[in-house]
Amino acid sequence: MKETPLSNCERRFLLRAIEEKKRLDGRQTYDYRNIKISFGTDYGCCIVELGKTRVLGQVSCELVSPKLNRATEGILFFNLELSQMAAPAFEPGRQSDLLVKLNRLLERCLRNSKCIDTESLCVVAGEKVWQIRVDLHLLNHDGNIIDAASIAAIVALCHFRRPDVSVQGDEVTLYTLEERDPVPLSIHHMPICVSFAFFQQGTYLLVDPSEREERVMDGLLVIAMNKHREICTIQSSGGIMLLKDQVLRCSKIAGVKVMEITELIQKALENDQKVRKEGGKFGFAESMANQRITAFKMEKAPIDTSDVEEKAEEIISEAEPPSEVVSQPVLWTPGTAQIGEGIENSWGHLEDSEKEDEDEGGSDEAVILDGVKMDPGVEVSNIGSQARRALSVGFPRQGYCSGLPFPLSGNAPIVLSDSEEEEMIILEPDKNPKKIRTQTISATQVKAASKRPVKKRKKKRAAN
Amino acid sequence: MAEAAGVPAESPAGCRARAARTVLDQVVLPGEELLLPEQEDGEGPGGAGERPLRLNAAARSRGRVVCGPGLRRCGDRLLVTKCGRLRHKEPGSGSGGGVYWVDSQQKRYVPVKGDHVIGIVTAKSGDIFKVDVGGSEPASLSYLAFEGATKRNRPNVQVGDLIYGQFVVANKDMEPEMVCIDSCGRANGMGVIGQDGLLFKVTLGLIRKLLAPDCEILQEVGKLYPLEIVFGMNGRIWVKAKTIQQTLILANILEACEHMTTDQRKQIFSRLAES
Numbered sequence: 046m047k048e049t050p051l052s053n054c055e056r057r058f059l060l061r062a063i064e065e066k067k068r069l070d071g072r073q074t075y076d077y078r079n080i081k082i083s084f085g086t087d088y089g090c091c092i093v094e095l096g097k098t099r100v101l102g103q104v105s106c107e108l109v110s111p112k113l114n115r116a117t118e119g120i121l122f123f124n125l126e127l128s129q130m131a132a133p134a135f136e137p138g139r140q141s142d143l144l145v146k147l148n149r150l151l152e153r154c155l156r157n158s159k160c161i162d163t164e165s166l167c168v169v170a171g172e173k174v175w176q177i178r179v180d181l182h183l184l185n186h187d188g189n190i191i192d193a194a195s196i197a198a199i200v201a202l203c204h205f206r207r208p209d210v211s212v213q214g215d216e217v218t219l220y221t222l223e224e225r226d227p228v229p230l231s232i233h234h235m236p237i238c239v240s241f242a243f244f245q246q247g248t249y250l251l252v253d254p255s256e257r258e259e260r261v262m263d264g265l266l267v268i269a270m271n272k273h274r275e276i277c278t279i280q281s282s283g284g285i286m287l288l289k290d291q292v293l294r295c296s297k298i299a300g301v302k303v304m305e306i307t308e309l310i311q312k313a314l315e316n317d318q319k320v321r322k323e324g325g326k327f328g329f330a331e332s333m334a335n336q337r338i339t340a341f342k343m344e345k346a347p348i349d350t351s352d353v354e355e356k357a358e359e360i361i362s363e364a365e366p367p368s369e370v371v372s373q374p375v376l377w378t379p380g381t382a383q384i385g386e387g388i389e390n391s392w393g394h395l396e397d398s399e400k401e402d403e404d405e406g407g408s409d410e411a412v413i414l415d416g417v418k419m420d421p422g423v424e425v426s427n428i429g430s431q432a433r434r435a436l437s438v439g440f441p442r443q444g445y446c447s448g449l450p451f452p453l454s455g456n457a458p459i460v461l462s463d464s465e466e467e468e469m470i471i472l473e474p475d476k477n478p479k480k481i482r483t484q485t486i487s488a489t490q491v492k493a494a495s496k497r498p499v500k501k502r503k504k505k506r507a508a509n
Numbered sequence: 510m511a512e513a514a515g516v517p518a519e520s521p522a523g524c525r526a527r528a529a530r531t532v533l534d535q536v537v538l539p540g541e542e543l544l545l546p547e548q549e550d551g552e553g554p555g556g557a558g559e560r561p562l563r564l565n566a567a568a569r570s571r572g573r574v575v576c577g578p579g580l581r582r583c584g585d586r587l588l589v590t591k592c593g594r595l596r597h598k599e600p601g602s603g604s605g606g607g608v609y610w611v612d613s614q615q616k617r618y619v620p621v622k623g624d625h626v627i628g629i630v631t632a633k634s635g636d637i638f639k640v641d642v643g644g645s646e647p648a649s650l651s652y653l654a655f656e657g658a659t660k661r662n663r664p665n666v667q668v669g670d671l672i673y674g675q676f677v678v679a680n681k682d683m684e685p686e687m688v689c690i691d692s693c694g695r696a697n698g699m700g701v702i703g704q705d706g707l708l709f710k711v712t713l714g715l716i717r718k719l720l721a722p723d724c725e726i727l728q729e730v731g732k733l734y735p736l737e738i739v740f741g742m743n744g745r746i747w748v749k750a751k752t753i754q755q756t757l758i759l760a761n762i763l764e765a766c767e768h769m770t771t772d773q774r775k776q777i778f779s780r781l782a783e784s
Binding site: 049050051053054067 | 643667705708756
């Protein structure tokens, strides 16, 4: 089928929203969507979900004769397929451009970076080597295929186990799975692709574009990095002109994102290994919650706002009284007078930390965040929209600790969420009732009030 | 009649046909056969022997039963072709036997004559526009099918514009045709949809729910912000509010309404109304 055309009004709306720094699903500029990794029963099989984009990865191996000019190295083979169920526009004959581009990028990312030690795949030099084949299938297309595919590839490779082989003189013994435990591949590092979409000739940038954002973007920059901050591949398509500092900034952001994603992958792999060792149930069927009937269900974290008013009154009663207002104008020099206190701007602190998107949080935000995570039962007082926005600034949330509706068994998918989706169903930062503001009179009181819950959290942590 | 209420009758195919009355609001699967009320009497196991004779043959309502989407006539029974819940609507003024249909859920739209849809203009060729409506083929829309359009006075329609119109021809053998005027020649709300605003796609079932008379969701949304909204039966909704933020909130609410219970929805609306 032909792709649904993008109407002018959608395009205009999307571009205007991006200029106002708003995305359709409520994420911030540098936020990734939820990443879920689940493993199948076989080694080397995994499904990665990046928001609604799903990629299935499967690794298999075979003993073959090596290439003539590389007699001591194993063979790697990567293949990404765009399944017809991913989008109506994907038809067997029709997807060649996109397919070639994605395959080429994946190959450069995984093969040229030498993340897998091919020398260790050699069994008998010149005669028998392992051929490792990675097959990726795109199951649903909601934007940013390349990131999801690279995560799926590296996770599948890390999860895979090949049969054990022993060589004694001329004799080569290949052990079956029952005789000896299979052996993992030797992987040096984990390269992960991070995509940046540019709009309006490079003026605006978004990380992890969704499908509609991809339709209106001018160009795409893909940086593949590993957690040691080594760039494995970098590719810019779309013909946009990028400045040097833009590319450097993107690489810094990519470094941060790759660290978070690598942590998530490690955790998922460890969990799966633990479950397998303990003999628990694993596989795709186990990783789906029982209550799901259709695909879409938003998880919400319970927020108890029952005694917000009492807390607010407490805070106000304990706050410092407002300082004396100087009503007489003070004349400094002819032409210069001062009315008021002239103290420095106390609101600037919160706004600055909000604007530095790469700043992983001053102590204030970190404290608020931990307070939310450790005690899900503790009420989150309505500090106001600014603090809320600060929560989602480039800081990973370990969503699996707090208030999920079902208990996580060992192999449950780990959810990493950067955005505010987990705590709110509707994604607007301003909608929490600002009860504190309505009862205060001056700016200093509000500032004192908003500082108070931070200090309270600190005390609670010390007590914990 | 009581004896027909719970007793299935055997059909030649071997599967049991149930009375449509007993299955109302329950899930039916494709392939099931349903008996209409007038047929139950003749096929009850008791037969004529046990039933009291009716002196007034005209007492039976032999009105015409309309067979709606998801059902098909098969002999003298109704055959279910889609899975979903069986619904019935009583006849309004006593004529006919009411309407039976199946409430099913799908995302892919199939053009139906008389449906009002939102389309995207993909091409202008000569006298007609090609409009994508989400079906298997683009619909054709003549430039004269707008209010006040003549050969000299052409409507201002560009490629990529949104059009709200209705189908005049929509069957499986021909390419669908749509127009932006009603039978009297008036626009009646149809035509080119304005420049700003956001278009998004939802399932067909949600659209039908939102377009039902007395839809609570729509009334609550209307109380939140002033907005303009257009629903297309092909699953497309166009919404416009004063600011981009409000438009995004509305789009997200409407998409999420699909999976929320009434209580959750009321909670969210009250939270939004407070802020």
